[in-house]
């Protein structure tokens with residue numbers, strides 16, 4: 001299934017609809033960047049084309065792009081590396097100001113830099129924004145959720161919700177390109193239903209069009225079906241049976257909040273999926289979690305639909321095949337104990353790797369879960385357990401294996417031995433250094449790595465990690481998880 005929002009993402013600023021003034025201001029900012037050298041914040045609701053506009057701008061200007069998450073602590077290093085590369089390119093081309101050598105840095109989630117482990121993150125980004133040798137576009141939903149220092153350091157451009165009047169022609173174009181007949185009222189109804197959010201309008205159009213040559217107003221209205229679905233039926237739909245699109249519809253029919261649905265899917269997915277599928281699914285669950293975080297922070301419940309997209313359609317799309325049979329899903333996720341365990345696990349990962357809590361939770365933990373699924377390979381699971389000093393509940397949580405099984409108990413015992421061996425080996429003070437070891441070529445924190453179950457990231461050598469400039473990997477040359485083998 002090709003996602004139409006990707007397929008029809010604007011490739012030039014002229015294709016970005018409904019925000020002409022903002023669009024022109026952005027083009028002007030880029031053209032005059034050499035004169036002012038300021039970063040710009042592009043802010044507004046989700047799904048109205050902010051990120052697309054930034055990419056389209058780069059394409060219009062002939063600039064490369066690098067997209068990073070502002071709340072990620074390693075962002076600064078990555079930007080500096082890109083900046084260095086750009087400067088080098090400029091020297092090679094004999095031009096120090098040539099616009100073709102620019103790299104547009106797109107910093108997503110600029111309004112989301114907070115949390116204990118991100119303390120100071122905002123001032124770090126502010127510093128970066130002030131000193132960067134490359135143009136930076138910060139993307140935010142809420143301008144005033146950004147620190148004052150950061151706001152003051154940037155120019156600002158507001159993107160407004162896209163009016164239904166501007167949404168209809170986008171939908172019409174897509175229908176024509178897809179060879180899909182339509183009633184004008186159907187497109188109008190979709191535009192009206194999505195109040196300003198062009199991305200969700202395109203998503204709805206694609207969902208309604210599936211399996212049809214023509215869409216009518218009735219199809220759109222009937223799309224809002226009134227059917228109640230039980231949780232196990234929903235889990236079967238997402239984890240075993242239905243296409244991404246159908247799973248999404250089913251999710252809409254369950255009488256539970258996306259928060260609860262995410263917990264259920266997160267809790268049960270490892271009972272059904274193979275490691276590769278699991279790695280992909282966890283990435284979507286991490287996205288769902290991110291949207292739920294935004295709902296909590298902003299109380300804007302319109303973000304729920306993006307959580308649902310991820311937890312239902314995304315997780316279903318992560319499957320390699322459909323499955324039949326009956327699965328013993330067990331009871332409701334034990335949130336209180338599980339949450340506590342998860343928090344401890346995440347904290348250990350964050351402390352060890354020097355990540356923010358959110359990076360540890362969204363990116364490193366899913367990756368570890370995928371590579372040690374059901375404690376396989378065992379050696380790696382022991383190494384992980386030793387490295388993070390996990391106990392049986394932690395190992396059970398990360399690997400999806402039962403806490404009281406002999407397997408988990410013996411892994412924790414072996415890990416204990418491994419740690420002791422290492423203490424002996426490093427006797428004479430070296431053990432102190434182990435306290436702040438980090439994973440070599442810290443790819444565990446990268447979304448890319450998290451999806452790539454085949455890549456033996458934990459063993460990657462420094463050189464390959466360092467040469468991969470598109471990744472936010474940092475290597476401080478210290479010992480790491482691979483030392484535990």
Ligand SMILES: Nc1ncnc2c1ncn2[C@@H]1O[C@H](COP(=O)(O)OP(=O)(O)OP(=O)(O)O)[C@@H](O)[C@H]1O
Nearest residue numbers: 005008009016017046047048049050051052198199
């Ligand atoms: N103004 C627009 N013009 C054309 N297409 C748009 C526009 N806004 C959104 N879209 C469609 O929606 C998709 C998502 O848009 P985009 O990611 O740029 O939104 P955003 O405002 O950056 O959202 P978020 O805050 O969630 O990152 C695009 O790929 C495109 O298909």
